[in-house]
Amino acid sequence: MGPQLRGTTLRWSDVEALAGLVRARGLQQLVRILARRGHGDYPFLWGDEVEYMLVSFDHVARRARLLFNAEELANDLTAMDEEANPGHPSRWHLEFSSYMVEGIPAQPYGGSMAELTSVETSMRLRRRDVLARLHANETICSLTTFPRLGCPGFSQPEFVPQHRDGIFTSLFLPDEAIVGHARFTALARNLRERRGEKIVVNVPIFRDRNTPSPFIDKIPDGDEEAAIAMKADHIYMDTMGFGAGNCCLQVTMQAKNIEEARHIYDQLALLCPIMMALSAAAPFYRGLVSDVDCRWSINSVACDDRTRQERGLEPLTTCKWRIPKLRFDSIESFLSPGGAKFNDLELPKDEDVYLQLLDAGIDPLLARHFAHLFLRDPLVILWEKIYADDDENEDYHFECIQATNWKTLRLKPPPPNTNIGWRVEFRPMDVQLTDFENAAYVVFVVLLTRVIVSYGLNFLVPLSKIDQNIRKAQKRNAVLDEMFYFRKDIQAEMDAPPADGTESEVGILMSIDTIINGKVGVFQGLVPIVYSFLEDMEVDVETRCTISHYLELISKRASGELGTTAQRLRAFVSGHPDYAHDSVISERVNYDLLLRCDALARARPHGHGTDPLHELSHGACQTG
Numbered sequence: 001m002g003p004q005l006r007g008t009t010l011r012w013s014d015v016e017a018l019a020g021l022v023r024a025r026g027l028q029q030l031v032r033i034l035a036r037r038g039h040g041d042y043p044f045l046w047g048d049e050v051e052y053m054l055v056s057f058d059h060v061a062r063r064a065r066l067l068f069n070a071e072e073l074a075n076d077l078t079a080m081d082e083e084a085n086p087g088h089p090s091r092w093h094l095e096f097s098s099y100m101v102e103g104i105p106a107q108p109y110g111g112s113m114a115e116l117t118s119v120e121t122s123m124r125l126r127r128r129d130v131l132a133r134l135h136a137n138e139t140i141c142s143l144t145t146f147p148r149l150g151c152p153g154f155s156q157p158e159f160v161p162q163h164r165d166g167i168f169t170s171l172f173l174p175d176e177a178i179v180g181h182a183r184f185t186a187l188a189r190n191l192r193e194r195r196g197e198k199i200v201v202n203v204p205i206f207r208d209r210n211t212p213s214p215f216i217d218k219i220p221d222g223d224e225e226a227a228i229a230m231k232a233d234h235i236y237m238d239t240m241g242f243g244a245g246n247c248c249l250q251v252t253m254q255a256k257n258i259e260e261a262r263h264i265y266d267q268l269a270l271l272c273p274i275m276m277a278l279s280a281a282a283p284f285y286r287g288l289v290s291d292v293d294c295r296w297s298i299n300s301v302a303c304d305d306r307t308r309q310e311r312g313l314e315p316l317t318t319c320k321w322r323i324p325k326l327r328f329d330s331i332e333s334f335l336s337p338g339g340a341k342f343n344d345l346e347l348p349k350d351e352d353v354y355l356q357l358l359d360a361g362i363d364p365l366l367a368r369h370f371a372h373l374f375l376r377d378p379l380v381i382l383w384e385k386i387y388a389d390d391d392e393n394e395d396y397h398f399e400c401i402q403a404t405n406w407k408t409l410r411l412k413p414p415p416p417n418t419n420i421g422w423r424v425e426f427r428p429m430d431v432q433l434t435d436f437e438n439a440a441y442v443v444f445v446v447l448l449t450r451v452i453v454s455y456g457l458n459f460l461v462p463l464s465k466i467d468q469n470i471r472k473a474q475k476r477n478a479v480l481d482e483m484f485y486f487r488k489d490i491q492a493e494m495d496a497p498p499a500d501g502t503e504s505e506v507g508i509l510m511s512i513d514t515i516i517n518g519k520v521g522v523f524q525g526l527v528p529i530v531y532s533f534l535e536d537m538e539v540d541v542e543t544r545c546t547i548s549h550y551l552e553l554i555s556k557r558a559s560g561e562l563g564t565t566a567q568r569l570r571a572f573v574s575g576h577p578d579y580a581h582d583s584v585i586s587e588r589v590n591y592d593l594l595l596r597c598d599a600l601a602r603a604r605p606h607g608h609g610t611d612p613l614h615e616l617s618h619g620a621c622q623t624g
């Protein structure tokens with residue numbers, strides 16, 4: 001959730017003046033956390049986070065709009081959650097947008113195999129809790145992007161964008177789309193002010209048979225700034241809200257100790273692009289069909305607070321460094337000793353922070369990771385916390401830096417004065433429409449992590465190859481059309497020299513089908529490896545049956561037998577009688593699509609003996 005929410009937020013000019021102080025105190029806190037790191041033997045615990053959007057239907061006008069009442073709903077839900085009612089199954093958080101909420105299980109799940117089946121029940125209860133508080137024409141939808149976000153009249157109630165003097169200064173999104181919470185308002189304003197100019201996101205348009213060529217996006221009022229910023233054949237967006245307003249699915253896992261956490265972090269880096277492509281669920285932006293399938297790069301560019309100097313567009317005069325990676329980006333370095341030789345990316349870092357961490361006895365690999373995170377300024381600071389004097393028990397200043405570094409993975413240190421250990425958060429996935437699918441993706445990531453630790457598997461390839469994979473993973477139809485660098489000899493010892501060739505040659509191009517399902521003579525496949533792990537474990541019949549349904553979904557999506565959510569959403573739009581094959585998603589198409597998504601998500605839970613995949617088939621989606 002990031003640092004504490006309540007208090008007085010500061011404007012960017014004040015944050016900038018205090019950034020050095022926050023960094024210095026954050027570093028002291030980090031050094032204390034690392035000194036206390038303990039070599040404890042923490043249990044394997046894990047939990048998911050699902051982000052949802054609230055939608056209101058007008059069945060007469062046949063419109064679906066985003067419902068701006070997350071705050072009221074979250075207050076209501078929080079009054080019911082674990083803190084207020086021990087034993088209640090879920091917890092709720094506000095997110096960036098006034099139509100978003102995030103639900104997590106009240107308590108993390110434990111390491112037993114049977115608990116793998118709890119997550120779907122928990123997700124279903126969360127959905128039920130929200131639905132019970134909404135009106136009949138309203139719903140909660142685990143859809144990654146709202147297809148008509150930023151189109152005229154996309155919200156309920158409607159607001160006019162404050163283009164000239166607002167927080168977003170957007171032509172499309174009103175400031176009311178930011179949840180009323182001071183932290184998020186300050187985040188949006190300070191991010192833009194730090195950058196020094198408006199956000200520019202250009203997403204390639206999907207070229208359908210009636211799409212004009214060239215495609216020139218329509219800009220309200222012939223705005224001059226927009227006319228310069230936008231590109232032909234692209235969808236133009238102009239604020240952070242187009243990224244931070246998208247929903248995702250995350251998994252956090254607790255490791256035995258810091259060493260195991262670093263190992264898991266590195267190994268999961270290879271899975272980030274693969275799971276990104278398999279979870280692809282975000283083909284539509286601002287009422288248009290795009291040529292990308294995932295939200296990742298849109299969030300990344302929409303949250304880019306780097307100045308022109310940091311972006312390399314102007315010589316460095318007032319800024320300290322160029323920063324090639326964005327705040328919202330893939331990871332910048334491997335952290336385990338075995339990963340060091342694969343760190344082939346340029347890694348700017350705060351040299352002072354680096355040296356101080358080395359002085360404090362932190363090893364260079366970990367020191368450079370944190371010194372890289374410390375390149376970023378804090379964006380939100382609460383006035384009441386700046387000088388508050390309780391560093392022994394606090395991680396507030398450290399979290400001001402850490403929580404706004406939005407990477408594909410996050411190494412989460414133990415919070416002071418808790419019995420929580422080192423955790424790794426897996427963050428690249430788009431959210432899926434149904435609880436069954438979300439549970440399947442979460443369980444697959446958790447099981448693979450267990451396998452990696454138990455079998456000591458080694459997936460590492462040079463980090464630059466993972467970045468190439470991340471770029472490919474977001475392309476339209478990536479699961480079927482792209483080839484990804486993956487390691488063949490995953491049983492190799494971490495410090496063994498490569499079997500053939502140099503380190504940079506480790507990793508061959510494979511399809512996602514080969515990576516997930518295996519191919520004789522090439523690679524054994526991640527799903528077969530998980531199955532053999534299950535053979536070695538004591539798993540009751542019911543649990544095994546549920547898990548095999550999850551694995552079947554992953555396996556069939558990888559082979560193309562079942563479409564990804566993005567493919568299915570595209571197929572629905574393309575087959576809709578109202579769609580003119582011009583890349584435009586009309587009110588009517590949007591309405592029917594949201595109705596269909598809602599029906600899928602509300603479908604009766606699957607009993608034993610039924611095939612949960614049936615409902616997810618292409619055919620079922622296209623009938624909406």
Ligand code: ADP
Nearest residue numbers: 001002045046047048049104108252253254420
């Ligand atoms: P953030 O938004 O910072 O990632 P959240 O509180 O929203 O944090 O989500 C934390 C996730 O971590 C939840 O899924 C929760 O169940 C899980 N979790 C909480 N404690 C632990 C723990 N000790 N080990 C592993 N996972 C945990």
Ligand code: MG
Nearest residue numbers: 001049093102
């Ligand atoms: Mg969260």
Ligand code: MG
Nearest residue numbers: 049051095102
């Ligand atoms: Mg979240």
Ligand code: MG
Nearest residue numbers: 001049250425
């Ligand atoms: Mg999270």
